Amino acid sequence: MTDATAPLPAARATGRKSSSILELDARTRRRNAAEARFKTYGIIAICLGLFFLVWLLSAIVRNGVPAFTQTFVTLEMELSAEEVAAAEASVVKTSAYRDMIRAELIEQMELNGIETDMTPEVLGQLLSSGEANQLRTWVLENPSSMTEGATVTLPFLAASRVDGYAKGRVTRESLARDSNLSPAHLDLVDQLEEAGIVERRFNLAFITGSDASDARPEQAGIGVAMLGSFFMMLVVLFLSLPIGVAASIYLEEFAPKNRITDFIEVNISNLAAVPSIVFGILGLAIFIQFIGLPQSAPLVGGLVLTLMTLPTIIISTRASLKAVPPSIRDAALGVGASKMQSVFHHVLPLAMPGILTGTIIGLAQALGETAPLLLIGMVGFIASNYPDGVASGFLDPNSAMPAQIYEWAKRADPAFYERAWGGIIILLGFLLTMNIIAIILRRRFERRW
Amino acid sequence: MDDLRLTERSVDQTDIKISARNVQVFYGDTHAIKDVDVDIEDKTVTAFIGPSGCGKSTFLRCLNRMNDTIDICRVEGDITIDGEDIYDRRVDPVQLRAKVGMVFQKPNPFPKSIYDNVAYGPKIHGLAKNKAELDEIVERALRRAALWNEAKDRLQTPGTGLSGGQQQRLCIARAVATEPEVLLMDEPCSALDPIATGQVEELIDELKQDYSVVIVTHSMQQAARVSQKTAFFHLGNLVEYGETGKIFTNPEDKRTESYISGRIG
Numbered sequence A: 001m002t003d004a005t006a007p008l009p010a011a012r013a014t015g016r017k018s019s020s021i022l023e024l025d026a027r028t029r030r031r032n033a034a035e036a037r038f039k040t041y042g043i044i045a046i047c048l049g050l051f052f053l054v055w056l057l058s059a060i061v062r063n064g065v066p067a068f069t070q071t072f073v074t075l076e077m078e079l080s081a082e083e084v085a086a087a088e089a090s091v092v093k094t095s096a097y098r099d100m101i102r103a104e105l106i107e108q109m110e111l112n113g114i115e116t117d118m119t120p121e122v123l124g125q126l127l128s129s130g131e132a133n134q135l136r137t138w139v140l141e142n143p144s145s146m147t148e149g150a151t152v153t154l155p156f157l158a159a160s161r162v163d164g165y166a167k168g169r170v171t172r173e174s175l176a177r178d179s180n181l182s183p184a185h186l187d188l189v190d191q192l193e194e195a196g197i198v199e200r201r202f203n204l205a206f207i208t209g210s211d212a213s214d215a216r217p218e219q220a221g222i223g224v225a226m227l228g229s230f231f232m233m234l235v236v237l238f239l240s241l242p243i244g245v246a247a248s249i250y251l252e253e254f255a256p257k258n259r260i261t262d263f264i265e266v267n268i269s270n271l272a273a274v275p276s277i278v279f280g281i282l283g284l285a286i287f288i289q290f291i292g293l294p295q296s297a298p299l300v301g302g303l304v305l306t307l308m309t310l311p312t313i314i315i316s317t318r319a320s321l322k323a324v325p326p327s328i329r330d331a332a333l334g335v336g337a338s339k340m341q342s343v344f345h346h347v348l349p350l351a352m353p354g355i356l357t358g359t360i361i362g363l364a365q366a367l368g369e370t371a372p373l374l375l376i377g378m379v380g381f382i383a384s385n386y387p388d389g390v391a392s393g394f395l396d397p398n399s400a401m402p403a404q405i406y407e408w409a410k411r412a413d414p415a416f417y418e419r420a421w422g423g424i425i426i427l428l429g430f431l432l433t434m435n436i437i438a439i440i441l442r443r444r445f446e447r448r449w
Numbered sequence B: 001m002d003d004l005r006l007t008e009r010s011v012d013q014t015d016i017k018i019s020a021r022n023v024q025v026f027y028g029d030t031h032a033i034k035d036v037d038v039d040i041e042d043k044t045v046t047a048f049i050g051p052s053g054c055g056k057s058t059f060l061r062c063l064n065r066m067n068d069t070i071d072i073c074r075v076e077g078d079i080t081i082d083g084e085d086i087y088d089r090r091v092d093p094v095q096l097r098a099k100v101g102m103v104f105q106k107p108n109p110f111p112k113s114i115y116d117n118v119a120y121g122p123k124i125h126g127l128a129k130n131k132a133e134l135d136e137i138v139e140r141a142l143r144r145a146a147l148w149n150e151a152k153d154r155l156q157t158p159g160t161g162l163s164g165g166q167q168q169r170l171c172i173a174r175a176v177a178t179e180p181e182v183l184l185m186d187e188p189c190s191a192l193d194p195i196a197t198g199q200v201e202e203l204i205d206e207l208k209q210d211y212s213v214v215i216v217t218h219s220m221q222q223a224a225r226v227s228q229k230t231a232f233f234h235l236g237n238l239v240e241y242g243e244t245g246k247i248f249t250n251p252e253d254k255r256t257e258s259y260i261s262g263r264i265g
């Protein structure tokens, strides 16, 4: 204090020369140049990122949107009870139904003045091979349609080559080497389209339907795999959220800081970096081989993904607990709250937005994960049936959305490739929804303070 | 040895609320409090003064075991309240802190409404049987902390939305709402204007009727105005402890004299 009043040494004068602030000196200019350079780098980096993002999104939309539409052959069927009864009595039931559809197609072509010398069998290649069965199912479910003289308008899926032609994937040249369809068929398709019998429209079955075999890409849908993912996410949410949050609260707020907790902490961080396929093989060994849970079951998938998600949730929960100012804990303890009260009344609500964000990011990660499912048999399984009931939803063999996408991308037919892109749009839709939910939840919890 | 202490205690018990003997505090290897002996009387205001970093807050935090929350902190020696050792194994610090309230150096209201801030302590200790009683406790606490007039129309707005000084008074209200027997205040007026300071000093004066108050302050005037006893800390040592009047007019130690006259610090 006394020092402050001592006279200042005269060193000032010899140091910096006083200069005008209106002109920049060399040092300032150099600093400004460095700053400008840095800003440019930043802008370039962001532009590059945006460029790739736009490219990716446009590729996904361009390739994936066609999967949501499908080419249909709309026929007005006149179904008589005798015909159906005869078909049901025959040995190969579907072939009778197939004949019914073909006959109707020929009739419609004649009505519209489209001529062809193809046999009904060859002509039938225009239609998806699964349609006879579809018709049979529909008829048996709607017996009222068999009244005499009434017609029902039914859309039948066109064969995938026909669909590919409508989408520009299949050309006359490419059909030269194709046994499924001939260029002559395409001429017919053109005429049928003009007559309004062949038409491309939105195909809900792609979103709600089940996967189909290699020969019928036009029938494949992602609905059942979506249910598989849904049941897996239920398992992940209800296991990893409570376990992860409880573990982090204990580690962060209660556990003594010593070697053991340090060791645990390091290991949790390491687990977060373990490749997901390792969790897959762990799940195979523990849940399927040791415990004996069924293969390909969403329950097992969910358990494996829980293992994978836990470190993410624990790390983000601990980070958000750490971010709560210690003065809040002091305040609570200072008025005589117990440790537990201080955590649950004050710290946890403040950490909630962070915890929820971390959880949803973890879930989103799990939703998009394919590799561990590979090892427990959820990839490569053709999910063709809806689970009946909740229990079978958890335990019956199923696939998951990313696994289904992988499966489709692997198949040879380009019609499946298109569906893989379409599946990616749906998957991204889910992820986007989850992120929006995270943002809404965060807003809601933040607004309370 | 033990017997001797017991008799000593029972003699002191009549008017000594807190008694510290031989207290050492370490932060890791740093020796922050050295050999402090002090007797804090009941129904008295005791001021802790001393230069920044001398350990006033540290010692204050020993009295309600807030130092337990700092991992590297180690406390040695005996501190008794009403003759009972607060560092005894059987003592639950939570129960102790309900008895020994604290106002922190930095205002730290909960990020909740003003009402909830004050009502929290009474709620968890079950001091109110119903809503009306709770309302009454909240109002009384806010009045005592000289915040009622400013806060009565915005009880449901967040406590963190108050100004710094108002927040500190809210923290005081929160501390008195639980009716502690001892109130520890760490620089409660450092963020307050002279008027609010005056009101808080009035509150301290009033609390003195029933409680014992320990206040850390950097203002000599404040120490002189509100306290009956003053303790001067320097570099972790308790240099001098006695009647406030005597410390300020006729200190025994040279360091005390220098500090009071503004030469250390």
Ligand SMILES: Nc1ncnc2c1ncn2[C@@H]1O[C@H](COP(=O)(O)OP(=O)(O)OP(=O)(O)O)[C@@H](O)[C@H]1O
Binding pocket: B027, B030, B032, B050, B051, B052, B053, B054, B055, B056, B057, B058, B059, B070, B105
């Ligand atoms: N959490 C901590 N960890 C390590 N050292 C600490 C901690 N808190 C305080 N100290 C050290 O203990 C000593 C006493 O600090 P304390 O906060 O008690 O000082 P003070 O007298 O209250 O100062 P001020 O008047 O500035 O509040 C200081 O040297 C400080 O560096």
Ligand SMILES: [Mg+2]
Binding pocket: B056, B057, B058, B105, B186
């Ligand atoms: Mg302090």
